[in-house]
Amino acid sequence: MNDRKKAVHVGTVVLETVKGHLWLSLTILAVVAGAVGAALVPPLVLGRIVDGLTAGERLTLRLPLWYLAFTALAGGLESARESALTVFGQKTTHALRSRLMEKEGRLPADELNRQEPGALVSRFVGDVDTVETLFTAGIISMAADACRILSILVVVWQCSRGLAYLLLALLPVLFLFTRFVQKRMLHNQLKNRKAVSRASGYVPETVRNLRTIRTLGKETYMETRYDGALGESYRAIEGTNFYDALYSPVILTVNAAVVGAVMLLSASGDPAVLTLFGMTAGTAVTVMNYISQIFSPLESLGMEIQTIQSAVAGVRRINDFLAQPEQETVAPETENPAAPMVELRDVDFGYEAGQNVLHHLNMEIREGELATLSGRTGAGKSTVFKLVLGLYAPRRGTVRIQGVDPRSLTGPQRRALYGYVEQRFHPVPGTVRDQITLYDDTITEGQVRRAAELAGLAEAIGALPQGYDTPCTPDIFSQGQWQLLSIARAVAADPKLLLLDEITANLDAETERAVLRALKRATADRTVLSISHRVGADTGRLIPIGEES
Numbered sequence: 001m002n003d004r005k006k007a008v009h010v011g012t013v014v015l016e017t018v019k020g021h022l023w024l025s026l027t028i029l030a031v032v033a034g035a036v037g038a039a040l041v042p043p044l045v046l047g048r049i050v051d052g053l054t055a056g057e058r059l060t061l062r063l064p065l066w067y068l069a070f071t072a073l074a075g076g077l078e079s080a081r082e083s084a085l086t087v088f089g090q091k092t093t094h095a096l097r098s099r100l101m102e103k104e105g106r107l108p109a110d111e112l113n114r115q116e117p118g119a120l121v122s123r124f125v126g127d128v129d130t131v132e133t134l135f136t137a138g139i140i141s142m143a144a145d146a147c148r149i150l151s152i153l154v155v156v157w158q159c160s161r162g163l164a165y166l167l168l169a170l171l172p173v174l175f176l177f178t179r180f181v182q183k184r185m186l187h188n189q190l191k192n193r194k195a196v197s198r199a200s201g202y203v204p205e206t207v208r209n210l211r212t213i214r215t216l217g218k219e220t221y222m223e224t225r226y227d228g229a230l231g232e233s234y235r236a237i238e239g240t241n242f243y244d245a246l247y248s249p250v251i252l253t254v255n256a257a258v259v260g261a262v263m264l265l266s267a268s269g270d271p272a273v274l275t276l277f278g279m280t281a282g283t284a285v286t287v288m289n290y291i292s293q294i295f296s297p298l299e300s301l302g303m304e305i306q307t308i309q310s311a312v313a314g315v316r317r318i319n320d321f322l323a324q325p326e327q328e329t330v331a332p333e334t335e336n337p338a339a340p341m342v343e344l345r346d347v348d349f350g351y352e353a354g355q356n357v358l359h360h361l362n363m364e365i366r367e368g369e370l371a372t373l374s375g376r377t378g379a380g381k382s383t384v385f386k387l388v389l390g391l392y393a394p395r396r397g398t399v400r401i402q403g404v405d406p407r408s409l410t411g412p413q414r415r416a417l418y419g420y421v422e423q424r425f426h427p428v429p430g431t432v433r434d435q436i437t438l439y440d441d442t443i444t445e446g447q448v449r450r451a452a453e454l455a456g457l458a459e460a461i462g463a464l465p466q467g468y469d470t471p472c473t474p475d476i477f478s479q480g481q482w483q484l485l486s487i488a489r490a491v492a493a494d495p496k497l498l499l500l501d502e503i504t505a506n507l508d509a510e511t512e513r514a515v516l517r518a519l520k521r522a523t524a525d526r527t528v529l530s531i532s533h534r535v536g537a538d539t540g541r542l543i544p545i546g547e548e549s
Ligand SMILES: Nc1ncnc2c1ncn2[C@@H]1O[C@H](COP(=O)(O)OP(=O)(O)OP(=O)(O)O)[C@@H](O)[C@H]1O
Pocket: 110, 113, 351, 352, 357, 375, 376, 377, 378, 379, 380, 381, 382, 383, 384
């Protein structure tokens, strides 16, 4: 199955988003290129103005207007880029989350059991957000900044070869310096975060153990420990501040030194120097402008590399999740009403390799029959249910529901075929009606009411402030009533087969009687397969599971 399907990873999803929103992607490209180009023009116009003035020409309004127009255009395109990137980021996030959700639905039952809710949430929320940042604040911004630096270098090359060489030699050194400062700042920020969390941890610990600390005279020890964490945080913040304070003066000094050096060289009378550095007053103004413009993308480039580095881990985690093996799907089969309702033939099954929970299990339940699986704890009764529900495939032998492999059934087919009442009711977010329909629009209002009637819950629901539309909170029903709601949910789609998993296990005698009365109504005219430790009069045919089979 898996090899038939093309492997999906973050790259595929982003590419699909690009293709699916081609206009948006082209707009981003256009505004990125436009912003880079527009930012190049104002210094050139400024140069022209200065050259004109030094040549004694009269300054008309045209050039200053061009200057203003291009400055405004560059700003406008920058903000358009940010907006387009935000929209694109949201589309990518949506596509990624949808893919993750689809994948989640295709995972085998075992994998779902193993998943930790916290890890899953951090994958869906945190990791997806980092991927969004990777593309918006990372790769695309990095490309834009690299283009800005390159385009400035190209224009400077036209204005002054000497300055272009100087910048080419200087930029790598400045970039390394930027990265060094950023890494030191990040290191200190992490150190501070750790120290603060340690200090915060000490407070509840001290309060919890106050009596022991007093009794053993450990006040000074606790104080020193707390002081140590605070001191560490203080030193880390100092470190961050130092590098933060160091960066701007260094860049400004380099900026001033480069401008000063170029001006001095361009003013020297040496013809050899002038071939490299000679320029008019206007060009001097232009290049000064460019020099100050080139440092800000350099700094952003460092931050973007940081963003990309930290996002790579998130991408890897999402790719690992998407690469997990999926539940084997089975081609749809046609039900055969003449076949037994449930049929297990020579079934072997185990969860772990080398472990067999069921051995050579054979059982057959005919339509309308009432049967109960019996056996000691851990014998495999619930496992039989999982096989009948098609959550797992047998290692050997066959499992059939009306002649079809239960794994081949679609969601609606399943609901029409069997209802499952678990030991405990699992609510879904929503109203009382949603608990019964499980958001299935094909279940009519009449079916909902009949199901509640059958479960003996119609009156209790009617007494609720908004009846079926009452939002579900844990206090609206008693434990027994939740179990009745479970029965209503199972019978809502009028299924042929009811699977009952020890549904009276945790109930008191009176509630159990109410549930059993509801069951009697719900199970009439249906095939029923139940699990029970206790064997009563209404359990029908007993099917031993485990050693007894
Ligand atoms: N998801 C699982 N992964 C690994 N082993 C499992 C899993 N579910 C059940 N088992 C093991 O399979 C065996 C059969 O479990 P099962 O729940 O089917 O027994 P049972 O007869 O329903 O027991 P009980 O009456 O206590 O509910 C047990 O040894 C159990 O530990």
